Amino acid sequence: MSEENVVYIGNKPVMNYVLAVVTQMNGGVPEVVLKARGRAISRAVDVAEIVRNRFITDVDIGGIDISTEEIVSNEGSNTNVSTIEIQLCKL
Amino acid sequence: MSEENVVYIGNKPVMNYVLAVVTQMNGGVPEVVLKARGRAISRAVDVAEIVRNRFITDVDIGGIDISTEEIVSNEGSNTNVSTIEIQLCKL
Numbered sequence A, B: 001m002s003e004e005n006v007v008y009i010g011n012k013p014v015m016n017y018v019l020a021v022v023t024q025m026n027g028g029v030p031e032v033v034l035k036a037r038g039r040a041i042s043r044a045v046d047v048a049e050i051v052r053n054r055f056i057t058d059v060d061i062g063g064i065d066i067s068t069e070e071i072v073s074n075e076g077s078n079t080n081v082s083t084i085e086i087q088l089c090k091l
Helices: A014-026 A040-055 B014-026 B040-055
Strands: A006-008 A031-037 A059-072 A078-090 B006-008 B031-037 B059-072 B078-090
Touching: A006 A014, A014 A031, A014 A040, A014 A078, A031 A040, A040 A059, A040 A078, A040 B040, A040 B059, A040 B078, A059 B040, A059 B059, A078 B040, B006 B014, B014 B031, B014 B040, B014 B078, B031 B040, B040 B059, B040 B078
Parallel strands: A006 A031, B006 B031
Antiparallel strands: A031 A078, A059 A078, B031 B078, B059 B078
16 A cells, blocks of 8 residues: 555644544555554544544445554653554445 | 453543553453544544554554544534544454
């Protein structure tokens, strides 16, 4: 999958990301992956649910993966952060 | 599945929930489901990742489901909240 089908979820309002997904899918992209880590994980779930419940009803959750990333801070210490990937597929 | 295999994730420290899962699994329960909604969703992912990376390495993610619940507030207005269910299975 090319990188242009990935929407990274950060701290912006949920609707910004919903719009990004809807725009891509209405432009013909059949599959979009939402990626988030840490506290943005709940927002990624919100985005997926809002897209499929309110905007594109023929979208299905293709799969959900969770994992852990190690982040090295400026001081050299390591922190683990959880990540999620939600695959949205247009039927 | 009986309700005793469900761990509801709320606002307590992550390690409380990790301990609950580890205790159940070490007591012979082969399958535990983590349920969370709203902002606790990221904590549920943390719990799953910490359990399988640090405590019980032969645990696998059986499946992850997301959905939406409608909550009726005291004033009668409706709010949608996202939910997650993470199934942990001991191999």
